[in-house]
Amino acid sequence: MTTFPEFLTAKRTVEDRALNRRVWEQFVTELAERAGGSDPVRIVEIGSGTGSMIARLADWEALPPTVSYRAVDLDAETVDSARKRLPERLRAAGYTVDEQSDPIRARRTDSDGTERTIEIGLETGDGFAIDDAADAVIAAAVLDLVDLQPAVEDLKGVLGDNGLLYAPVTFNGHTSFIPRDPVDDRIERLYHRHMDEVRAQPGSSRAGQQLLKELPAAGYTVLEAGGADWIVRPTDSAYSAAESAVLEHLLETIDGALADYPADVIEPETRADWIERRRGQLERGELTLVAHHLDVLARL
Template identity: 50%
Template sequence: MQSYLAAKRTVDDRALNRRVLERFSDELAGVDDPARVVEFGFGVGTMIERLAEWGRLPERTSYRAIDRDPENVAAARARVPDRLEPTEYRIVDDHDSGWAATREDVETAELDRVETADFGERTDGRSIALTLEVGDALSPETIASGDATAGNDACAEAVVAAAFLDVVDLERALESIAAALEPGGLLYAPITFDGATGFAPSHPLDDRIERLYHRHMDEIRDAGASTTGRQLLASLPANGFEMLAAGGSDWIVRPRSADEGSGYPATERTFLQTILETIDEALAAYPADVLDPADRRAWLSTRRRQLEESELSFVAHHVDVLARLENN
């Protein structure tokens, strides 16, 4: 999973709706210093890397990163400092490592939080006080513990939830996000899946495969939905949020053209391999009278061959949204 999360960095980079991102950055620039940001489902840290590299964070930012998978947090702890080193931001705290993180036994324990640095007078220019933590971002206990992590009250000026809301219970997630935000706080939810998965070249089973894959998201998988992106447009106002911006953010992965080189950009072959595995695992949940296993294997074999020969392209539709928690 960590290799997939890292591999999709370049895919997300292309997909992100720049208009929604710019509005988020502009809104965040107007909050008190330092800006307090919480990310739900931090993964291996690609969003904070991107925001720092692209100069989208305020000069001083307190960034609390939560993920329920200890292996994700361990991977982020290993990679984020190196990725941020070339940016105009510095990671600051009271630890010798120069950044706040979970304790050393990250891979095996349920982790306690650690205090983020007080900025004080120790840094000049742009800086990020970063805390990584293993936890369930949708748990009230996790959100309520923010004062122990960030050195202030639990409310943040912004919550980032990238590629997150479509794999959790949406209403529960919006309640947790509202609890994490101060009145007037921002929700930035990019790369929210919205009901389209396609491959090229076409295959006779494509429509059926897509339909069953989305049905798995809606009816079989523990949480999430195949149309969360569009659902957000109604659910946010119903849950006390004002919509500020929304736009498409489609994943498009294709082989390089002849003048671009060969194969796929960066590690996007790994990304596509994981997408195919994920679809196959979902389809395997159906009995033979719904989908013949031989048909599933034949479709997958064709797609894997096309991927190996750098012939496979992939498109998935997403929605990026930015909303503000209304003052009640």
């Protein structure tokens, strides 16, 4: 079984490919415009996981010279994993890291002499409930797991004036596998229905497009939006990096969702046989995933 921190780490390369570059570049441009004052650019990430977004921003040289980064996640184990993994990732991006400090401090001098400093605070908690005055909030793969309308209202208490909301990898209603299976349509329909009607956790299978409606209604201006599809596929019967763990985790998630239905909705043997076939394809390096998401950038 794939642990949740392992899944979060494994999907880094999947999301590196998936992120909509037009939305990303607009976000980076907007961040740069907030730099230059005496205070650091303040970023809050909600659902920060194992720190993949922080590492990506550093590695892709997307951050302003001086940044205060507040990373918040509900899961203490995940926050602990981020604390262990981040220093190595930041060093790989060329930073010198003081990992004994709290918050973590990372520094780098660019070839043109530009001094870069990131101060990273990692904390366990509900990011939607905190008070802040951030220049930007990042909520990656998060807004499909909450009630959108109150969530975008709550974020007003986290953002400062003209603050940015960057919400990449927001699920938007499509999960499919290749090769196709005779019961795929039924499985996929029930999996998405589980997100909308069955699971105790809030959220929506069409959160991406709903976000485009809810943000303007709440007083935000949508600056950019675009597709960000996950595509995980084998090459020569093998998966790159640790991406087979992403497929394994998703199969476990779908299996758990289908198990919540009574037998008159989906027969246990139908579910078990489908999962067995898919896991066999995964083990043989034959399984491909396509999942549709939206990346959205807005300003308050």
